[in-house]
Amino acid sequence: MHWLFAPGLLASAPVRQALLLGFLIALTxxxxxxxxxxxxxxxxxxxxxxVATTGGAGAALYGLTPLVGFLTGAVAGAGxxxxxxxxxxxxxxxxxxxxxxxxxxxxxxxxxxSATTTSSTGVTxxxxxxxxxxxxxxxxxxxxxxxxxxxxxxxxxxxxLLLSSVSxxxxxxxxxxxxxxxxxxxxxxxxxxxxxxxAIGSILSxxxxxxxxxxxxxxxxxLRSAIIxxxxxxxxxxxxGIVLSYDSYTWRSSHQGLPVSFFVVVxxxxxxxxxxxxxxxxxxx
Amino acid sequence: MFSGFMIHAWEVGTIxxxxxxxxxxxxxxxxxxxxxxxIPNGAFAGAAGASLIGVSTLIGLGVFAAAGALAIAxxxxxxxxxxxxxxxxxxxxxxxxxxxxxxxxxxxxxxxLLFGQILxxxxxxxxxxxxxxxxxxxxxxxxxxxLLLSSLTxxxxxxxxxxxxGLNVVFLLIVAAVTTIAVPVVGTLLMFTLMIGPPAAxxxxxxRPSVALSLSALIAVVVLWAAIASAYAMNWPVGFFVGIFSAxxxxxxxxxxxxx
Numbered sequence: 001m002h003w004l005f006a007p008g009l010l011a012s013a014p015v016r017q018a019l020l021l022g023f024l025i026a027l028t029x030x031x032x033x034x035x036x037x038x039x040x041x042x043x044x045x046x047x048x049x050x051v052a053t054t055g056g057a058g059a060a061l062y063g064l065t066p067l068v069g070f071l072t073g074a075v076a077g078a079g080x081x082x083x084x085x086x087x088x089x090x091x092x093x094x095x096x097x098x099x100x101x102x103x104x105x106x107x108x109x110x111x112x113x114s115a116t117t118t119s120s121t122g123v124t125x126x127x128x129x130x131x132x133x134x135x136x137x138x139x140x141x142x143x144x145x146x147x148x149x150x151x152x153x154x155x156x157x158x159x160x161l162l163l164s165s166v167s168x169x170x171x172x173x174x175x176x177x178x179x180x181x182x183x184x185x186x187x188x189x190x191x192x193x194x195x196x197x198x199a200i201g202s203i204l205s206x207x208x209x210x211x212x213x214x215x216x217x218x219x220x221x222x223l224r225s226a227i228i229x230x231x232x233x234x235x236x237x238x239x240x241g242i243v244l245s246y247d248s249y250t251w252r253s254s255h256q257g258l259p260v261s262f263f264v265v266v267x268x269x270x271x272x273x274x275x276x277x278x279x280x281x282x283x284x285x
Numbered sequence: 286m287f288s289g290f291m292i293h294a295w296e297v298g299t300i301x302x303x304x305x306x307x308x309x310x311x312x313x314x315x316x317x318x319x320x321x322x323x324i325p326n327g328a329f330a331g332a333a334g335a336s337l338i339g340v341s342t343l344i345g346l347g348v349f350a351a352a353g354a355l356a357i358a359x360x361x362x363x364x365x366x367x368x369x370x371x372x373x374x375x376x377x378x379x380x381x382x383x384x385x386x387x388x389x390x391x392x393x394x395x396x397x398l399l400f401g402q403i404l405x406x407x408x409x410x411x412x413x414x415x416x417x418x419x420x421x422x423x424x425x426x427x428x429x430x431x432l433l434l435s436s437l438t439x440x441x442x443x444x445x446x447x448x449x450x451g452l453n454v455v456f457l458l459i460v461a462a463v464t465t466i467a468v469p470v471v472g473t474l475l476m477f478t479l480m481i482g483p484p485a486a487x488x489x490x491x492x493r494p495s496v497a498l499s500l501s502a503l504i505a506v507v508v509l510w511a512a513i514a515s516a517y518a519m520n521w522p523v524g525f526f527v528g529i530f531s532a533x534x535x536x537x538x539x540x541x542x543x544x545x
Contacts, residue, residue: 098531258383
């Protein structure tokens with residue numbers, strides 16, 4: 001098994017930490033992601049990552065932990081999108097695009113300033129593309145706690161949320177408020193985007209949130225099994241990405257490894273492709 | 286501010302702004318905001334790969350942007366599949382990240398690819414930028430009527446014998462060409478803003494298409510000039526100012542509409 005599990009893999013502290021963190025984040029992202037895809041909010045999920053980038057870049061500039069920045073940015077973005085979301089569809093897309101452009105410009109400024117005025121290096125790559133290996137160990141308990149919290153909240157709101165996504169009228173008749181539920185879910189999704197950004201970088205975090213969920217929904221019929229399949233796929237892609245990235249240091253003589261985020265995203269993409277292909281084949285018959 | 290290397294920045298910047306304003310007008314009209322967002326992101330991997338193997342960035346950008354445009358046209362023909370497009374997009378960005386991790390380039394290069402760098406424009410780029418820019422503008426203006434017809438009423442366009450699929454491919458390829466010349470100036474992540482902000486603002490000011498088209502180009506030029514001047518004066522990245530000024534122009538236009 002040495003060709004797959006390089007010597008010292010499981011003894012290395014950063015790897016063990018990455019496996020633990022990757023497990024919980026991938027699990028949270030898969031559970032929330034299924035609802036994001038079912039509710040047709042993939043674009044919102046993607047848009048939140050741009051704003052999370054701004055938060056992460058700002059945090060890097062002021063020397064705060066990135067997790068705080070990612071979370072603040074994404075939650076503030078969720079609020080802004082709720083405001084924009086009340087407009088007509090075509091104008092909404094343009095307005096969202098322009099607001100996101102402004103936020104992206106701001107990330108550029110923050111990243112530029114932190115690269116030129118502070119002594120830290122590689123900020124741009126760390127914030128945008130992330131690395132599970134370089135998450136500081138002080139942040140792990142907080143990240144685990146937030147992930148667990150998101151899962152608990154999802155367990156509570158799952159049924160009313162599903163009802164209000166499928167038929168808002170019946171939900172309203174039963175005394176639920178689809179608007180409040182929608183806003184609450186957007187906040188949960190924003191928190192999850194913040195966690196994903198910590199794991200695989202802010203502009204790649206869409207993959208972890210949407211990918212496993214969309215793949216699972218291609219091959220399963222019930223929501224319960226979709227959540228289980230998405231969790232398994234997400235955790236498997238993350239763990240395999242960690243192992244492959246660790247191995248890749250030995251692939252070339254220059255010992256220049258490939259980033260974890262790259263492997264995780266590519267594995268998720270392949271999984272999605274396979275599931276979509278299986279679906280296409282089974283529906284053709 | 287107008288001497289030596291800065292001259293190229295002004296010249297290239299002006300061309301890029303006019304082209305982005307004109308082509309962006311059709312992007313907004315045709316509701317192609319999503320491809321216009323996706324193509325520059327895909328081009329990022331091309332630029333990163335080009336710098337890894339030591340080819341000109343423009344070539345890397347051009348090849349990947351064109352490939353991205355064709356892929357989107359192919360995916361879009363069957364169904365409107367946002368999830369698939371978003372995942373392919375993020376996948377390409379990840380490939381770009383992998384290229385960057387392999388090259389010995391250090392932070393400023395990565396940064397200028399993503400957020401633009403006015404000083405990154407060399408003398409030898411002026412001619413290709415001018416030719417590609419002028420060509421894109423001419424083609425779009427020549428195709429203006431069929432493009433409008435097929436985006437506003439696709440059924441009538443098809444009934445009149447227009448090949449809407451082919452037209453869409455041509456249009457996406459033009460967006461790819463504009464991306465190629467603009468990304469070195471304003472960066473991958475902000476190309477989209479320059480292409481969407483000024484046309485959206487122009488449409489708020491006037492309802493007449495021909496006036497809006499000229500106004501869109503004018504606003505784009507003003508935004509980019511102001512951005513270059515501010516970037517020079519404050520030594521901050523040009524992309525930041527492009528993003529902020531585009532948003533500002535759009536905000537002003539909305540305010541104007543609301544006042545009336």
